[in-house]
Amino acid sequence: MKKTMTRRAFLEASAAGGAGAIFGAPLAFRAKSAVPAQVRQTPVAAGGLCLTICNHWSYIGIGWQLGIESCVLSATDAMEMADRPPHVKTCLNLDARAYEFMAEKFPEVTERLKKYLADGKIELIGGTYGQPMGTTISGESNIRQIVMGREVIRRALGYSMATFLEEEEFTHPQIPQLASLAGFQYASLAQLDTWGRAGCPRQDLNALWWKGIDGTAIPCVPKNALFGYSPDLKKLAASDDFRKLAALGKPLIFAWEEFGWESPEQPAYLTAPAKYAALEQVEFVTLKEYLDKYGAQMKETVYVPMDGWNKSLTWGLGGDQVRILDRKIDGLLLAAELFDGIAAALGYASQAENMGKAWRDLLASQSHDVGLCEYSRWQGDRMAPYDRSKTSTISPGARSVITTWMPPKNRARPSSMPR
Structure with missing residues (x-):
């Protein structure tokens, strides 16, 4: 029976020893x-x-x-x-x-x-x-x-x-x-x-x-x-x-x-x-x-x-909230898996099933539609027009930056606004 590829087998095969170097220097393994x-x-x-x-x-x-x-x-x-x-x-x-x-x-x-x-x-x-x-x-x-x-x-x-x-x-x-x-x-x-x-x-x-x-x-x-x-x-x-x-x-x-x-x-x-x-x-x-x-x-x-590549991705869209939180949860789950492995070795019940569900939720949140469309409900303008925002919720410093650097029709709706 063919063995199913798992993350553990994947990392062992690639000699990666951790996937954090995925965009770094070439690995020794070929x-x-x-x-x-x-x-x-x-x-x-x-x-x-x-x-x-x-x-x-x-x-x-x-x-x-x-x-x-x-x-x-x-x-x-x-x-x-x-x-x-x-x-x-x-x-x-x-x-x-x-x-x-x-x-x-x-x-x-x-x-x-x-x-x-x-x-x-x-x-x-x-x-x-x-x-x-x-x-x-x-x-x-x-x-x-x-x-x-x-x-x-x-x-x-x-x-x-x-x-x-x-x-x-x-x-x-x-x-x-x-x-x-x-x-x-x-x-x-x-x-x-x-x-x-x-x-x-x-x-x-x-x-x-x-x-x-x-x-x-x-x-x-x-x-x-x-x-x-x-x-x-x-x-x-x-x-x-x-x-x-x-x-x-x-x-x-x-x-x-x-x-x-x-x-x-x-x-x-x-x-x-x-x-x-x-x-x-x-x-x-x-x-x-x-x-x-x-x-x-x-x-x-x-x-x-x-x-x-000539990539032009969604850097800065929505204050990069999705991307920032994604990295935090990614690191948290990796730490939790390590802790769970130690706890299980000491006789405690493993939480692997719950963490598997958490990983699936994280992977779902990484969908391109989440990253591209979360702040793009106005389609052609890509971001909510500035005049639809309640400026009272924006700090004076943020209002100054938005007003100075963004054309009126493309000014972003702050993340605190109702959706």
């Missing part, structure tokens, strides 16, 4: 890449193109407002589109909590999804517990998000995650090592720039070896010119960039979508397939399938240092 043999052996077919559709949604955050039913709708869109011409394949990117909760409340949908996963019509990608912005949380939380999320999905769906890719920001130089040690075979740098800009560099390649800070290399789909959010597929297929990438092997058009916003009475699967049918000589693939089939075209190994 993790081996978990690379299927067919990646190096399958020849690249000439002509045509591949298309992958990556559907991002979540329960933590947006699902709190729209309900777990929105996650059911998003997953149903993917399944129905697989059954309807032109029979596209979808990479589904939900947080692990969504799959877990869906299995509890909608077991019939979960059982149906298992069949599509087994048939290769849908692939689950990402796999973190709460879809956080990876470079804004601690090294410890990076590990817990990946390892715990992957395990929650395995328990809910009996499915082993293969490709690490979140739509929201979760890329940094140690991802190849973390993903490989957690059991992922593949990764991708094709992250979408949302309010929290991922800033992944463009690589004019169809596929590459993404090398981590410790030397680990993992097969990877980069962000190239054939990429976008609900892009004009025919325009991309007719572009000069497409022809250049076709000369290197089998091009992959990468389309992010967000199915789940629509009304249940007018689901996306009734209209979305038409735009995918417009392409000619197209092979619909998941990311895993693409790298399984056409990984032989990987010739280059690419290391991206931290400065290689």
Whole structure:
């Protein structure tokens, strides 16, 4: 029986001795890449193109407002589109909590999804517990998000995650090592720039070896010119960039979508397939399938240092309250685990179950929707207009700073204001 990856086994394997150094200097240990043999052996077919559709949604955050039913709708869109011409394949990117909760409340949908996963019509990608912005949380939380999320999905769906890719920001130089040690075979740098800009560099390649800070290399789909959010597929297929990438092997058009916003009475699967049918000589693939089939075209190994990303995250939003409290609770839970281990060794009852629940709550609070949207209820203006704030609650010093440095329509609502 295959042993489940736990945080303890993860740290022992990586010789990290504590995850606090996750963004620091290279570790002495060099993790081996978990690379299927067919990646190096399958020849690249000439002509045509591949298309992958990556559907991002979540329960933590947006699902709190729209309900777990929105996650059911998003997953149903993917399944129905697989059954309807032109029979596209979808990479589904939900947080692990969504799959877990869906299995509890909608077991019939979960059982149906298992069949599509087994048939290769849908692939689950990402796999973190709460879809956080990876470079804004601690090294410890990076590990817990990946390892715990992957395990929650395995328990809910009996499915082993293969490709690490979140739509929201979760890329940094140690991802190849973390993903490989957690059991992922593949990764991708094709992250979408949302309010929290991922800033992944463009690589004019169809596929590459993404090398981590410790030397680990993992097969990877980069962000190239054939990429976008609900892009004009025919325009991309007719572009000069497409022809250049076709000369290197089998091009992959990468389309992010967000199915789940629509009304249940007018689901996306009734209209979305038409735009995918417009392409000619197209092979619909998941990311895993693409790298399984056409990984032989990987010739280059690419290391991206931290400065290689052009990230623009939510620094300062809401006074960084969420981020500051996150680090405090992270440290508190680590200390509590150490104390509990000593207490249990002395014969006291362990509180591991309660701390496990506390970690899950913390991982949920790290959701990108919490960090990006907590103070962004006014959408286009990103922050509450200053004139909606009760200035009597703002200290004179804070009022002076806000008035001096922020344009009137973008002045922030102080954290003490009612929500």
